[in-house]
Amino acid sequence: MKPQSLVRQSPTSHKLTTGCEIIDGCLRGGFPCDSLTEIVAESGCGKTQLCLQLSLCAQLPISLGGLDGSALYLHSEFPFPFRRLHQLSRSFHQSNPSIYANHNDNPCDHVFVQNVHSVDHLFDIMPRIDTFAGNSRNRFPLKLIVLDSVAALFRSEFDNTPSDLRKRASLFFKISGKLKQLANKFGLAVVITNQVTDFVESSDGLSGLRIGNLRYMCSSGRRVVPALGLAWANCVNSRFFISRSDDTICKERRENDENGPSSVSRRAQRLLDIVFSPYLPATSCEFMITQEGICKVQFKLQRDLRDGLQQSQRDDGGVNGDDVFGNQKSQFESSNEKFRLRLKARRIKRSIGIVLMSTPATVAVAGGGRGSITHVIFDMDGLLLDTEKFYTEVQEIILARFNKTFDWSLKAKMMGRKAIEAARIFVEESGISDSLSAEDFLVEREAMLQDLFPTSELMPGASRLIKHLHAKNIPICIATGTHTRHYELKTQRHKELFSLMHHIVRGDDPEVKQGKPAPDGFLAAARRFKDGPVDPQKVLVFEDAPSGVLAAKNAGMNVVMVPDPRLDISHQDVADQIMTSLLDFKPEEWGLPPFEDSN
Structure with a gap:
């Protein structure tokens, strides 16, 4: 599509x-x-x-x-x-x-x-x-x-x-x-x-x-x-x-035995x-x-949430559940039930702790700045282009050779970083550094990625948002950890769309001394706008990676996060707004011109 x-x-x-x-x-x-x-x-x-x-x-x-x-x-x-x-x-x-x-x-x-x-x-x-x-x-x-x-x-x-x-x-x-x-x-x-x-x-x-x-x-x-x-x-x-x-x-x-x-x-x-x-x-x-x-089955949701939070508080050494809900105790004994209730309790405590206002599409975190935005910076991989699946596929294959499993906790640490930084994390966190160096990992990975990158597809909502902001004369650019050679491969099917960007800051840019979560890339991007350097508080960054969100916040900018649904919720606390897709973004919430087809 x-x-x-x-x-x-x-x-x-x-x-x-x-x-x-x-x-x-x-x-x-x-x-x-x-x-x-x-x-x-x-x-x-x-x-x-x-x-x-x-x-x-x-x-x-x-x-x-x-x-x-x-x-x-x-x-x-x-x-x-x-x-x-x-x-x-x-x-x-x-x-x-x-x-x-x-x-x-x-x-x-x-x-x-x-x-x-x-x-x-x-x-x-x-x-x-x-x-x-x-x-x-x-x-x-x-x-x-x-x-x-x-x-x-x-x-x-x-x-x-x-x-x-x-x-x-x-x-x-x-x-x-x-x-x-x-x-x-x-x-x-x-x-x-x-x-x-x-x-x-x-x-x-x-x-x-x-x-x-x-x-x-x-x-x-x-x-x-x-x-x-x-x-x-x-x-x-x-x-x-x-x-x-x-x-x-x-x-x-029993059937036909009403009195039995x-x-x-x-x-x-x-x-x-x-x-x-x-x-x-x-x-x-x-x-x-x-x-x-x-x-x-009649699902007693309130009792489940109450008992789950009590159990979680006791396990975490927190306040006694009786102090919050009265003299009530959990009656669930199966391991699966306890697991489910602790998961529910963790979601409750997260909601209480950061005061979430949630809908199925977006989650806005209280305290996030919503001032008038004048400039927009986009990440690329996993946000505008569906390329993260290629990295996942290749890295899973490499780890399988060592009888290891590639999981999302490791992937979250690698996302958004420079290639060599992500490679070091990969070999060290997976415990294969004695058998495979970061440099050799990149060479092996590169050989498999070369054929995949040219098939990169746009993420839902990417084209619509980029064209809208460009048509409304909102200055836009990209700040990505991808180096120039990979950038050309990934964007070769979408050159017309990416030509709408005012400029591109890549991972091998000389001004980017450190990769994400350092703010170098976003600060360089803000300096290169026509009227730059732009006030960071007037910049809105779109990111999908935890390290990218941290980089934008370290630069003093506002961040909308569009995380992969498989990413652990613990990585989603820093962003000013969280949504499941760029299709859910409402520009007017940030002082930007609304979509003409919005209701």
């Missing part, structure tokens, strides 16, 4: 209901179209149940949260649960008789199932999906694609060698790219399931893969992480995690967590699976 298409398209796409009001509430309406949504869970947690229910709900009219369409179910976990689909279909038909009142068809008739045996088989199917979606002229055109599961396709075909990992990562981007293309072309919702692997703490202090705000996730008493690693995590737009516990959550009376004793039903309790998403805050909800499908 081109940036111009993002500007022209409707600001809100349709969402597909899950058929469960508590999950729909958590997801702000359901699963979005024009997007790739991943469901991560161990076996038996209900990810296939949810996908089957989505396949039926797609047939609902838009007014009821559906898409007025059919579903294509790409199934790689054999055998396909036809019996369960028919069971759900009967319940769905009974609940929505008006949809089929004038037709004799069955809801199952509009769920098309295609077995997928391998990655090569999936690529063979892709062109036919495009044709099928384009020629779909029946009552229910194709509106949902489910891939269940992506991990199964890679389970046995690849070894843990650098060459295989490189090939596997390349296939990740090809698969996700084709699915995103289909989603954007036909307005489809695309749902992908993924499996989990056990989380293993490394002995040298390098933690396992960090997923969004979570170092690991818990299910059935296990500490787990999503399969396929960080390279795949960069391919999906949203990631939801389903965990389970075998606590008894309800009692039922109640029997205990040990239905497993499921918890859906939003791990990362560009349009949703981190939250969770509980649900259960019945014969009729997925349904809600």
Whole structure:
């Protein structure tokens, strides 16, 4: 998709209901179209149940949260649960008789199932999906694609060698790219399931893969992480995690025995967590699976938050929870419940500590200056250009050779810095400095990046914002840690847009003695404006990297941060404003001319 298409398209796409009001509430309406949504869970947690229910709900009219369409179910976990689909279909038909009142068809008739045996088989199917979606002229055109599961396709075909990992990562981007293309072309919702692997703490202090705000996730008493690693995590737009516990959550009376004793039903309790998403805050909800499908569990949110904060305060040596909430104690005993509540408590304490005003799109931190801005400075990698995924892919491959895992805590320390500074952090923090020097790492990385950089795509909202500010005569420039050779490779497809900048300050600029978080780059950029040097308080910087935010604040400038949703929230405290995308930026909030198409 081109940036111009993002500007022209409707600001809100349709969402597909899950058929469960508590999950729909958590997801702000359901699963979005024009997007790739991943469901991560161990076996038996209900990810296939949810996908089957989505396949039926797609047939609902838009007014009821559906898409007025059919579903294509790409199934790689054999055998396909036809019996369960028919069971759900009967319940769905009974609940929505008006949809089929004038037709004799069955809801199952509009769920098309295609077995997928391998990655090569999936690529063979892709062109036919495009044709099928384009020629779909029946009552229910194709509106949902489910891939269940992506991990199964890679389970046995690849070894843990650098060459295989490189090939596997390349296939990740090809698969996700084709699915995103289909989603954007036909307005489809695309749902992908993924499996989990056990989380293993490394002995040298390098933690396992960090997923969004979570170092690991818990299910059935296990500490787990999503399969396929960080390279795949960069391919999906949203990631939801389903965990389970075998606590008894309800009692039922035996059928046809109204006067008899109640029997205990040990239905497993499921918890859906939003791990990362560009349009949703981190939250969770509980649900259960019945014969009729997925349904809600009454979620006592206030009690959970209260008990979670009490537990966190006791663990942190803070004030006693009784002093805040009265004489109340936590009653949760499962390890997964404690983990979830501590996560909630940490979010509460963060909100209390810095007084957040939050919406799904942006978070403004109290105390940030909002004076009249006259000049704007942009970072480039990860903010204007989607290049961070290339660094992630290559560095993950290099570390795999040493049986190490590249995680987001390490990536956060490297982002925005000069190449040699980031390289030293990489080899030292990962514990491979004795085997690979920073200089050798850069040479090895360079060879792999050369072919990737020319394919760099613009980030959503980048073109719109740059062209708007230029048209309104707001002086704009770039201050990036990227050196000149890489800058030329990354921008070669977007030279017209980048020519609108007043000037560019690169990482190998002679005035930039130290890289970010030192302020050298931003101060040099402010000096080179036509009427420079500009008062730092009149400058607004756009950044995605923690080190870049610190550099801008060290220069005395205002900062809007657009972090990757997988970046830990502890790195987001310094910025004056936080948002999930440049599309969410409102210039008038900073004294800049508003977009002409804004409402």
